[in-house]
Amino acid sequence: MSMAQTVFERQAPPRAAVLASLQASVNRPFWLDDVGPRQRLAPLAGDAATDLAIVGGGFLGLWSAILAKERDPQRRVTLLEGRSIGWAASGRNGGFCEASLTHGEDNGERRWAEEFGQLEALGLQNLEEIAEAVQRYGIDCDFERTGVMAVAVEPYQDAALRGDGYLDTQQVRAEVASPTFLAGQWDRHGTAMLHPGKLVTGLARVARELGVQIHEESRVTGLKALQAGVRLRTAAGSLTASRVVLATNAFPSLLRRYRSHTIPVYDYVLMTEPLTAVQMQAIGWKNRMGLADLGNQFHYYRITRDNRILFGGYDAIYNFAGRVDDRHDDRPESFERLASHFFTTFPQLEGLRFTHRWGGAIDTCSRFCAFYADAHQGRVVYAAGFTGLGVGATRFAANVLLDKADGLDTERTRLRMVREKPMAFPPEPLTWATVQATRWSLNRADHNHGRRNLFLRAMDAMGLGFDS
Numbered sequence: 001m002s003m004a005q006t007v008f009e010r011q012a013p014p015r016a017a018v019l020a021s022l023q024a025s026v027n028r029p030f031w032l033d034d035v036g037p038r039q040r041l042a043p044l045a046g047d048a049a050t051d052l053a054i055v056g057g058g059f060l061g062l063w064s065a066i067l068a069k070e071r072d073p074q075r076r077v078t079l080l081e082g083r084s085i086g087w088a089a090s091g092r093n094g095g096f097c098e099a100s101l102t103h104g105e106d107n108g109e110r111r112w113a114e115e116f117g118q119l120e121a122l123g124l125q126n127l128e129e130i131a132e133a134v135q136r137y138g139i140d141c142d143f144e145r146t147g148v149m150a151v152a153v154e155p156y157q158d159a160a161l162r163g164d165g166y167l168d169t170q171q172v173r174a175e176v177a178s179p180t181f182l183a184g185q186w187d188r189h190g191t192a193m194l195h196p197g198k199l200v201t202g203l204a205r206v207a208r209e210l211g212v213q214i215h216e217e218s219r220v221t222g223l224k225a226l227q228a229g230v231r232l233r234t235a236a237g238s239l240t241a242s243r244v245v246l247a248t249n250a251f252p253s254l255l256r257r258y259r260s261h262t263i264p265v266y267d268y269v270l271m272t273e274p275l276t277a278v279q280m281q282a283i284g285w286k287n288r289m290g291l292a293d294l295g296n297q298f299h300y301y302r303i304t305r306d307n308r309i310l311f312g313g314y315d316a317i318y319n320f321a322g323r324v325d326d327r328h329d330d331r332p333e334s335f336e337r338l339a340s341h342f343f344t345t346f347p348q349l350e351g352l353r354f355t356h357r358w359g360g361a362i363d364t365c366s367r368f369c370a371f372y373a374d375a376h377q378g379r380v381v382y383a384a385g386f387t388g389l390g391v392g393a394t395r396f397a398a399n400v401l402l403d404k405a406d407g408l409d410t411e412r413t414r415l416r417m418v419r420e421k422p423m424a425f426p427p428e429p430l431t432w433a434t435v436q437a438t439r440w441s442l443n444r445a446d447h448n449h450g451r452r453n454l455f456l457r458a459m460d461a462m463g464l465g466f467d468s
Contacts, residue, residue: 003447006295007153007180013343013350021339021354022270027330030271030308030356031197032091038201040084044215044237050078052405053232053239055220055254056247057081058090059390060383062203063398064245066133069210071402077212078239080232082219082251086200089250089390092360094269094300094312096148096290097130097392099123099190102417103368111367111463112417119417126396127192134194139202142195142305147188148290153180156449157294161185176291177284178345186289193290193302196391223254225376243405245398246382249390250324250363255375255382260424262384263322263431264361268334269312270342271304271356275349280307282348296442296450299341308355311342316362318435321428329359362388366464367422370397374404381405385422423464 026033052068052075054061061079068077101123102108108116134143151172152158161167165185167175172184208214222233223244232239246254250264275283290302292313299313315334319325335357343350365371365385370393373382381404383397400418403410412418425431441456452460 003444004449006446008341008344011180011344011347012340013347015340017343017350018336018339021343021352022335022357023353025270025335025354025357027357029092029197029269029358029360030310031095031195032086033197033356034195035197035201041081041214041216044080044218044234044239046237047240048078048237049076049240050213051076051241052078052243052245053230053241054079054245054247055232056249057085057204057214057216058088058247058249059200059203059394060249060397061245061247062200062207063395064247064401065207065212065214066203066210067395067398068402069207069212071406073211077207078241079207079212079214080218080220080234080239081214081216084216085204085214086197089360089362090200091197092269092358093196093388093391094290094302094310095194095196095304095391096300096302097127097143097192097194098148098389099127099392100389101126101369101393101396103387103389107368112415115416118411119415122396122412123392124190127190127392130392130395131192134199134202137202137206139199139206141198141202142193144193144288145189146191146193146287146289147186148191148292149175149184149186151176151178151181151291151293152183153293153295154449155182158183160294173284175284175287175289177282177348179347180293180345188289191290192392193288194391195305199391220254223380225379230376230379242379244380245401245405246380247394249384249386250361253382253384255373255380257375258373258382258384260427261371261422262363262365263318263425263435264324265364266315266317266319266328266331266359267312267362267388268315268317268331268338268359269310269357270335270338270354272309272311272349273353273355275307275309275352279349279352283346295446297446299338299345301345309342309346311338311345314338314341316439318432318439320432322431324361328361330357331359334359362386363390364388365422366425369393369417371420371422372397372400372404372418373421378404378407
């Protein structure tokens with residue numbers, strides 16, 4: 001059976017234009033470049049002690065530190081970061097801060113139907129609390145409650161958008177002028193846009209002002225339970241703590257039993273130069289919402305405060321044995337594909353250049369949203385598996401982990417979503433083969449009017465079906 005072409009193949013721009021657009025780009029995350037140089041924090045040296053140790057200096061670790069000090073200002077809190085604050089997923093994402101804790105309505109209702117309304121309410125409350133914290137602490141992170149609009153780029157995708165917030169072709173193009181947009185659905189309340197580089201550096205500032213000790217270049221190489229605490233070992237010292245929060249996400253867990261519960265999947269992103277006033281007029285986008293199309297291999301895109309366009313997604317690359325390696329950050333074929341799809345989406349912007357291109361690992365698990373665990377009689381708590389929604393969900397997760405570390409029985413800890421663990425991934429080469437078969441099948445579905453083959457239908461039946 002012959003496969004149909006997608007719009008990105010039917011209306012592909014000249015390859016020369018694609019290559020020219022990437023020629024001057026640098027392989028660095030724009031967000032971290034944009035915050036400029038900052039003071040490095042000294043590594044842990046010698047032996048130290050603390051009440052609460054946090055491993056990982058991204059959003060989950062920083063929210064855990066701040067919320068711990070808000071709960072008990074006298075608690076000694078020490079955070080250990082293996083490189084520099086925010087260098088990994090927290091500084092490389094698209095800047096979509098979503099309310100969803102379950103990776104969307106379909107995934108949440110399918111898995112936790114009886115508590116989905118509660119999960120939705122908790123997610124919206126969490127987003128409101130992020131907005132309030134950003135304002136209260138004076139974190140200038142370009143926070144905008146503009147929402148997100150899903151767009152159909154193939155006729156068969158239109159049906160999925162029917163309902164509240166539906167926009168027909170004329171209406172969706174009046175919002176953002178792309179010849180690929182056939183329909184849309186705008187959720188105005190459940191997502192904020194922000195600058196993740198400014199947020200992560202702002203959270204680090206706040207944590208230090210609250211009295212948190214932060215050590216960079218302090219990769220934890222070992223964890224050992226003691227009679228009355230836990231000892232963490234680094235290259236230059238050790239830290240003994242009463243309680244430990246593990247916020248390492250895409251990196252191998254320090255708890256061996258959970259290493260097979262997540263895999264790192266690489267995502268790739270482009271950022272344009274700032275658009276001129278004429279270019280902005282050509283595309284509209286006055287309401288500045290985030291955008292995502294409905295392919296299994298989907299794109300996400302948004303506009304920044306200085307009118308750059310971020311364009312990412314589509315490829316989701318799993319490397320054999322789940323290795324997180326800097327060499328995977330630069331993948332020319334993914335960047336060329338994204339640039340081609342960008343100019344199909346916005347042909348009126350041909351000639352625009354990309355200033356930055358980057359990639360990075362996202363932690364995913366078999367249920368596609370965060371899971372929670374503990375070890376060593378509850379002295380060590382852990383969350384991972386955010387699957388691309390960690391900008392917002394990490395703050396909720398930080399509260400769950402602190403509830404668990406403090407031995408509290410709360411609405412959060414009683415959730416079935418919090419109590420249950422996802423299925424672990426099988427040993428290699430089975431994981432690699434399964435992921436490749438899934439990617440191949442998703443690509444075929446995108447080229448076959450969205451029809452999922454027997455393999456994907458079987459994965460869906462087991463609760464393992466997913467998109468890119």
